[in-house]
Amino acid sequence: MAQKIAFATNKGGVLKTSCTVNIATSVAMQLKEAGKENEKVGIVDTDGQGNCALSFGFVPDDFKDTIYDVLMGEASVDDIIYIIDEELELCLLPSNDDMNYFTMDIITKYGSNPEILTLLRDKLKEIEDQFAYIFIDTPPALDIVQMNVLNYVDSLLIPYQPEVYSMRSIQMFLDRVSRMKESNPNLKIEGVLVTLFNGRTTAHKTNVQSLYRFLQARKIDVFDEKIPQTIKIGESVYQYQKPAVMVKEYKQNTAVMAYHSVAKQIIDKYSK
Ligand SMILES: Nc1ncnc2c1ncn2[C@@H]1O[C@H](COP(=O)(O)OP(=O)(O)OP(=O)(O)O)[C@@H](O)[C@H]1O
Numbered sequence: 001m002a003q004k005i006a007f008a009t010n011k012g013g014v015l016k017t018s019c020t021v022n023i024a025t026s027v028a029m030q031l032k033e034a035g036k037e038n039e040k041v042g043i044v045d046t047d048g049q050g051n052c053a054l055s056f057g058f059v060p061d062d063f064k065d066t067i068y069d070v071l072m073g074e075a076s077v078d079d080i081i082y083i084i085d086e087e088l089e090l091c092l093l094p095s096n097d098d099m100n101y102f103t104m105d106i107i108t109k110y111g112s113n114p115e116i117l118t119l120l121r122d123k124l125k126e127i128e129d130q131f132a133y134i135f136i137d138t139p140p141a142l143d144i145v146q147m148n149v150l151n152y153v154d155s156l157l158i159p160y161q162p163e164v165y166s167m168r169s170i171q172m173f174l175d176r177v178s179r180m181k182e183s184n185p186n187l188k189i190e191g192v193l194v195t196l197f198n199g200r201t202t203a204h205k206t207n208v209q210s211l212y213r214f215l216q217a218r219k220i221d222v223f224d225e226k227i228p229q230t231i232k233i234g235e236s237v238y239q240y241q242k243p244a245v246m247v248k249e250y251k252q253n254t255a256v257m258a259y260h261s262v263a264k265q266i267i268d269k270y271s272k
């Protein structure tokens with residue numbers, strides 16, 4: 001049965017998508033290197049921006065069916081499993097602009113029926129045995145889509161950019177996670193990952209110290225690795241149409257090494 005991990009928080013632009021595609025790909029690469037056969041890795045995009053597809057050089061609007069069609073009951077989940085890399089056994093369940101209309105369309109269809117908060121869990125149940133890991137990218141909002149994700153996954157990895165308003169945002173998000181435990185009691189926090197870190201600014205260093213104190217008091221783990229701010233890695237998708245962890249030239253890049261290290265910790269924790 002797949003280990004299901006979402007990259008989520010209520011803030012935009014903090015590397016949810018970059019972490020999802022790089023860490024998922026690194027997990028697939030490390031499973032392959034370890035000679036693990038039949039250990040498929042799936043990436044599920046639930047964000048209408050469709051950035052997971054773009055990260056692998058696909059045009060989101062080219063997909064006939066996406067996660068939107070599955071959640072609306074208009075396509076079968078097996079029909080939206082697209083193989084990204086056969087050798088790595090890496091698959092994408094894509095999203096595109098349709099997903100931006102999901103909230104409106106699902107309420108029109110079902111009203112306020114509580115079923116609309118567990119659609120992802122109900123629809124993806126049948127593919128869980130096919131995958132060793134399912135990683136989920138989420139939109140930057142505390143909305144119905146995110147509630148579906150929180151009701152479905154085993155754990156969350158929370159990207160955190162050390163900026164002025166970030167501490168307040170993470171408090172709000174952690175409150176949301178606590179409330180969601182009523183409907184998904186096993187929901188865990190894998191850890192908080194500091195992203196877009198610039199070690200040369202005092203503001204970032206001070207903010208990260210406050211974050212450590214805040215999370216320690218709540219017994220929430222923080223990854224030792226930080227994803228540094230680097231223009232090079234941000235450009236990987238434009239230049240190579242694939243996540244930075246797949247690009248040979250970036251092998252020694254600190255952000256890439258951090259992604260591999262976080263992926264290794266996930267494998268060490270969950271792979272038998
Ligand atoms: N290490 C990095 N340093 C600087 N910029 C980066 C880095 N990694 C990725 N980026 C760029 O930062 C931007 C935001 O990243 P990303 O899309 O992963 O964030 P996100 O949290 O998914 O955003 P959204 O909330 O819009 O979904 C992108 O343009 C990406 O190319």
Ligand SMILES: [Mg+2]
Binds near residue numbers: 049
């Ligand atoms: Mg994103």
